[in-house]
Amino acid sequence: MSKLRVESFTISLDGFGAGPDQDLNHPLGVGGTALHGWAFSTRTFQKKLFDSDSGQSGIDDDFAARGFQNVGAWILGRNMFGPIRGPWPDESWRGWWGNNPVYHVPVFVLTHHARPPLVMEGGTTFYFVTEGTAVALERAREAAKGKDVRLGGGVNVIQQYLRQRLIDEMHIAIAPVLLGAGERLFDGVNLPELGYACTQHVATSQATHIVLSKQ
Amino acid sequence: MSKLRVESFTISLDGFGAGPDQDLNHPLGVGGTALHGWAFSTRTFQKKLFDSDSGQSGIDDDFAARGFQNVGAWILGRNMFGPIRGPWPDESWRGWWGNNPVYHVPVFVLTHHARPPLVMEGGTTFYFVTEGTAVALERAREAAKGKDVRLGGGVNVIQQYLRQRLIDEMHIAIAPVLLGAGERLFDGVNLPELGYACTQHVATSQATHIVLSKQ
Numbered sequence: 001m002s003k004l005r006v007e008s009f010t011i012s013l014d015g016f017g018a019g020p021d022q023d024l025n026h027p028l029g030v031g032g033t034a035l036h037g038w039a040f041s042t043r044t045f046q047k048k049l050f051d052s053d054s055g056q057s058g059i060d061d062d063f064a065a066r067g068f069q070n071v072g073a074w075i076l077g078r079n080m081f082g083p084i085r086g087p088w089p090d091e092s093w094r095g096w097w098g099n100n101p102v103y104h105v106p107v108f109v110l111t112h113h114a115r116p117p118l119v120m121e122g123g124t125t126f127y128f129v130t131e132g133t134a135v136a137l138e139r140a141r142e143a144a145k146g147k148d149v150r151l152g153g154g155v156n157v158i159q160q161y162l163r164q165r166l167i168d169e170m171h172i173a174i175a176p177v178l179l180g181a182g183e184r185l186f187d188g189v190n191l192p193e194l195g196y197a198c199t200q201h202v203a204t205s206q207a208t209h210i211v212l213s214k215q
Numbered sequence: 216m217s218k219l220r221v222e223s224f225t226i227s228l229d230g231f232g233a234g235p236d237q238d239l240n241h242p243l244g245v246g247g248t249a250l251h252g253w254a255f256s257t258r259t260f261q262k263k264l265f266d267s268d269s270g271q272s273g274i275d276d277d278f279a280a281r282g283f284q285n286v287g288a289w290i291l292g293r294n295m296f297g298p299i300r301g302p303w304p305d306e307s308w309r310g311w312w313g314n315n316p317v318y319h320v321p322v323f324v325l326t327h328h329a330r331p332p333l334v335m336e337g338g339t340t341f342y343f344v345t346e347g348t349a350v351a352l353e354r355a356r357e358a359a360k361g362k363d364v365r366l367g368g369g370v371n372v373i374q375q376y377l378r379q380r381l382i383d384e385m386h387i388a389i390a391p392v393l394l395g396a397g398e399r400l401f402d403g404v405n406l407p408e409l410g411y412a413c414t415q416h417v418a419t420s421q422a423t424h425i426v427l428s429k430q
Contacts, residue, residue, distance in 0.1 A: 013389075013413060013425055014401040015230045031407075174228075174389065176416035176425060180405035186229040190395035192246075198228060201391035203418025210228055210391060 002141050003148040003168040004075075006158055007067030009185070010035045010173040010207070016182035017155040024083050027096050034177045038206035039064055048102045059204045063171055072144025074103055075136050077157035078111040081126065087113045094118060095126065106143040108136045110157060133160050155183035162189050162196075168214050170196075173207040217356050218363045219290075221373055221385040222282030224400070225250045225422070228389065231397035232370040239298050242311050249392045253421035254279055263317045274419045278386055287359025289318055290351050292372035293326040296341065302328045309333060310341065321358040323351045325372060348375050370398035377404050377411075383429050385411075388422040 011017050012035060019029030026032065039045045044064035046055030055061065082093045095101055100121040108127050118126040129136040140149040151161060161167050172185070191212065200211035226232050227250060234244030241247065254260045259279035261270030270276065297308045310316055315336040323342050333341040344351040355364040366376060376382045387400070406427065415426035 013387075013427075014404075014406055015399075172228075174423065176413045178406045178411065178413055178427070180407040184230075189229075191229055191393045192395040196393065198391045198393055201420070203423055205416070208389065208418050208423040212228075212393070 002072070002144055002146055004137065004151055004161065004166055005067075005071075005148050006151050006153070006167060006170040006172070008039055008064055008171060008173060009153055009158070010039065010175050011185050012175060012177045012179040012182075014178050014180065015184045015186060016179040017153065017158075017185040018182050019179050020181045022079060022083055027083070029179075029182055031177075031179050032182075035175045035179070037177075038173055038175060038204065041206065044068065059202055059209070060206055063173065063209050067150065067171065070147050071105065071150045072147025073105050073140040074107040074150045074152055075140050075157070076107060076109050076152040077154045078109055080152050080154050080157075081109045081111075088115050091115065091118070094120070100124075106140070108140045108143075110136050133157070133164070133166075137161075137166060155185050158185065159187075159189050162191070162194060165194055165214060170212045172210050172212065174210070175207050217287070217359055217361055218383040219352065219366055219376065219381055220282075220286075220363050221366050221368070221382060221387070223254055223279055223386060223388060224368055224373070225254065225388040225390050226400050227392045227394040227397075229393050229395065230399045230401060231394040232368065232373075232400040233397050234394050235396045237294060237298055242298070244394075244397055246392075246394050247397075250390045250394070252392075253388055253390060253419065256421065259283065274417055274424070275421055278388065278424050282365065282386065285362050286320065286365045287362025288320050288355040289322040289365050289367055290355050290372070291322060291324050291367040292369045293324055294369050295367050295372075296324045296326075303330050306330065306333070309335070315339075321355070323355045323358075325351050348372070348379070348381075352376075352381060370400050373400065374402075374404050377406070377409060380409055380429060385427045387425050387427065389425070390422050 019032035022029045038060045041056050042061040042064040043055035043057050044061055046052040101124040104123040106125050108129050111128050114130050115128040195215050196212045198210050199213040202209045234247035237244045253275045256271050257276040257279040258270035258272050261267040316339040319338040321340050323344050326343050329345050330343040410430050411427045412430055413425055414428040417424045
């Protein structure tokens with residue numbers, strides 16, 4: 001059965017999944033880049049994001065790599081796709097990732113504002129879904145053709161899927177960083193009550209990796 | 216200079232410092248005992264709490280042990296002293312720890328309800344402070360005679376001292392446990408804004424240990 005998975009989603013010690021005040025210069029919010037030190041150091045991210053062979057292998061990389069295994073489609077909240085809020089002024093914004101994004105599969109972007117699909121190089125097509133989380137998941141599962149669907153975030157979208165118990169597995173990295181403000185991943189989400197438990201727990205010098213699984 | 220330190224304070228993956236619904240049978244709130252697995256396994260806690268030689272040494276124990284070094288007095292919130300709320304019905308409640316509590320130094324209990332000091336065996340005296348956090352700290356510092364003051368908790372009391380920037384150092388353990396509800400340690404506390412940074416980060420199979428220091 002195709003799973004809905006969150007992978008390599010990083011939170012700070014004080015529980016925030018992104019810094020405050022996201023904009024064009026701060027795609028991860030102010031201070032958000034420091035969260036992802038563990039990920040940027042890995043072979044997987046260096047290769048995927050920068051086509052570089054410079055990253056490290058090891059536990060951090062193992063977690064980064066598993067996030068790309070058996071993924072047939074992605075779902076992203078609109079704020080992960082870009083900094084623009086409200087109606088699309090035009091179609092010039094094509095994501096943060098250049099002409100050949102890291103996904104290489106269909107990506108379903110949740111938004112309140114319709115927009116035609118955006119075909120990119122390398123197999124990525126962004127589809128804009130205005131009918132909500134359930135429809136996005138349905139379409140993503142269909143597009144994934146039996147593979148899993150990876151939910152990229154952000155915090156609000158993950159919370160919506162968690163409250164519906166639709167997420168099967170979440171790999172969360174806790175980075176040794178304080179953000180102080182932003183969106184707290186587990187605010188208003190009672191994980192044990194929703195049936196989630198911590199099924200894996202491994203730490204490195206750069207992050208504590210946990211896997212939460214639906215029981 | 217005598218420091219105010221939080222030591223071995225454990226939070227869950229979802230950020231809670233104790234489970235909900237503390238009572239006589241659940242001194243740490245429902246589910247709260249699971250938080251402290253790392254601590255109960257250490258030589259230090261086995262010795263201090265149960266006078267047993269059965270605990271483990273290693274990183275977890277190093278953190279447990281440092282919490283008792285150079286401590287001349289403690290401050291506790293009233294809920295850490297016992298499950299009774301409101302005025303003291305009588306003086307029969309003498310803490311969770313039997314006749315010879317683990318402290319062996321003066322302990323200042325924050326409460327809204329006056330009560331005479333309680334002299335226990337082994338050097339522990341509980342003083343009940345009704346004049347608030349600043350007076351408790353002043354009295355604890357005086358009693359500590361140049362040694363540090365350890366702040367035991369709970370969450371609300373730690374938050375009050377954090378907001379006043381009175382805590383110098385906090386060792387927090389993050390346990391691989393989900394609580395779902397309770398009191399969240401970092402709710403409404405913007406640590407970077409208050410001048411705190413993560414200065415140490417070490418993990419074991421049982422907990423991620425972090426030290427937050429005032430800069």
